[in-house]
Amino acid sequence: MTCDFMSLAVPGVRGLTPYQPGKPESELKREYGLSDVVKLASNENPLGPSPRALEALEECLPGLARYPDGNGFELKSAIAARYGVELKQITLGNGSNDVLELVARTFLRPGLNAVMSAHAFAVYPIATKGVGAELHVVPALPADHAVMPCGHDLDAMAKQVDENTRVVWVANPNNPTGTWLEPARLEAFVAGLPETVICVLDEAYVEYMSPAQHVDSIAWLAKYPNLVITRTFSKAYGLAGLRVGFALAHPDLTDLFNRVRMPFNVSIPALVAAEAALNDTAYLAESVELNRAGMVQLTEGLAALGLKCLPSAGNFVCVDMGRNGREVFQALLPKGVILRPVDNYGLPNCLRITVGTERENAVCLKALAEVLGRA
């Protein structure tokens, strides 16, 4: 008989379920013998990486026998110049998920808790429970809310903060809903938190926000020392496969994150490609414009099919299928279309669709029309 490892695992880990990633293209091709697959399941940039990032990658290859710069000086300098922050405010991560985990490891443990909204990003529970802390999941705004259905209810979240709360997870815009927070309302929420509560503002999709939606959160860092802003190169910067993201925060917080951060958590290819992508402003502008046009194409096409979408400020849209979303997801697979079920986010009738190229969006809409019998 093998040892009952489950009973040996720390309680927080026992209660976890593995993160469910989007179905890989290669897997679908194998399963159905398909050659052409449209994957709109993981909010990746449909343009592919910036050409400047690809060039930087090629140039870095001969240096791969060496460890990377453990302080990421060049990339941090580029980030500092772009966002007007100091190097000592930047923590680099192996994807921004890595920095989310650094926050949890620094400030949470059994007996302490974190607060998040229902339907918020799945990495927050993993980071929180993985270190044995409790998670307070606050009901979201109702699905029939006039302005922001299924959005974060900041008033309710503030009420859940107690003397054992050390972290509040806020996603703006949120994944998988796409909902966002009104700037003045969000600032009032941050300002109202006790300084002993770290407010993590996850801005993975910030580049896609319109000027009216966008908040100047970086300016808030000077006012709120308990604010941590996280950003990623996985979405608008088109480098999801390399794994690189960062946090901006007060130097004292940054110092603590660097104590728990594993050495060399960001690889040489990730460092050089992220720096090149950050400096390729034309690529970013093109990516954002492609998303803007594709969002119109998708939401108009979905409306024509009689489907309702949640409001989205990201590069994806959460759609109510009016029936079990996972069944629709399954029915789309033989047609070579991969979308994302979000039943694990408490949204069983919805699917999340990433905005793709014009062709990918059209293929997706056509397949959906067929599956739903509205072709």
Ligand SMILES: *Cc1c(COP(=O)(O)O)cnc(C)c1O
């Ligand atoms: C995709 C995403 C991230 C980014 O994760 P990486 O580890 O940087 O790839 C972070 N937060 C949210 C809400 C996301 O959707």
